[in-house]
Amino acid sequence: MNRAQLLKRIRDLTHPLSPISINHPQKLQPLQDIQCVAFDFYGTMFISAVGDIGIDEDQQSKSADYFTASLKDCGLTILHEQAGDRGQTLFKDTITAHISSAQTDGVDHPEPDVRTVWFEVLQKMQKEQLIAGSVTQGLALRFGIEFEFRINDIWPVPDLKKLLKNLLDDGLQLGIISNSQFYTPIAFEAFLGVSPAEFGFNPDLLVWSYQTGLKKPSEEFYKVFDRAANKEGLQPEQILYVGNDIRKDIRPAKNLGMRTALYVGDQRSIRHETRELDESDFQPDLIIRDLHQILQCLDS
Incomplete structure (x- = not known):
């Protein structure tokens, strides 16, 4: 886009x-x-809507559905009904790994660029055969917008x-x-x-x-x-x-x-x-x- x-x-x-x-x-x-x-x-x-950047507890119950809807609106095909839940887990694990790596390098409060994180997450989802489609950095950017503005108005x-x-x-x-x-x-x-x-x-x-x-x-x-x-x-x-x-x-x-x-x-x-x-x-x-x-x- x-x-x-x-x-x-x-x-x-x-x-x-x-x-x-x-x-x-x-x-x-x-x-x-x-x-x-x-x-x-x-x-x-x-x-x-949640008072800050990110997801609050009230949004957690809906976030898997938001995740799935965001995948679909980006033109990706859902291959497994648990894609949304698994995608969220992969996101948390991936961003935690980025933060831990930066902290090891001495950064006190790291802020990973979510474009890189989402690209890695979507690649992992594709490898696990949760989704099908062309995963590019541009698509990861689009996904970030689709998900963020659903989860945080x-x-x-x-x-x-x-x-x-x-x-x-x-x-x-x-x-x-x-x-x-x-x-x-x-x-x-x-x-x-x-x-x-x-x-x-x-x-x-x-x-x-x-x-x-x-x-x-x-x-x-x-x-x-x-x-x-x-x-x-x-x-x-x-x-x-x-x-x-x-x-x-x-x-x-x-x-x-x-x-x-x-x-x-x-x-x-x-x-x-x-x-x-x-x-x-x-x-x-x-x-x-x-x-x-x-x-x-x-x-x-």
Whole structure:
């Protein structure tokens, strides 16, 4: 499939989602000299049906069916009724092997590129005579999209485009620090019509885990962004990082000196108990229920 077809396929597989509000305490205050706003992707800019990238327990019962449907929509022939279940097992085993290999090489929080993993899984399924058809790297990419957007529906938070445009109009640089896969920036384009760089994000401040081989909460992963920001003339304290997870987003960003905003506007993406915010490592500068509150705090 070409890129236009992939974008259409993502739109076809997804459905509108709205935030599930929760009465969480807020923390709003003026922040001075912020020159850049960087965002987490899943659970922050984009509502996720499971609250993050990946599969949650509620999805497990359906995932074998999603797996089988994805195989069929990629044009593969199912040769065994247990293909979906076996495929999931092969995926877990294969990605675990990739992670273990990277950890042996000293990587603390590895992020394998799922395109490589899916290609290996489909080859193994073909060898075990579970499926028939032409297994190529391009087909593995297509399968990754078919399965991911069945298992994890996503949708932009309300008025995301307007918020981002307002930040750009105010002269702020925009960045992303995200646990992600190849389909994450494609999803941005599917919903907002252009890639992040074309929208106005600084292309040097787009840090995707699948490209670095690292993922949150690795401090080295955040240092990739920190080094890029430094080359852009940005000091850590001039960066506001917005995320939904106190351990994966707030703490590592704080440790590098960034200002932080915890997004609590969707119950699905909240990863903490309110009492945990009393711990110094987890205390953000802002706690917001709506991303547009960022503008209020930066304009104060």
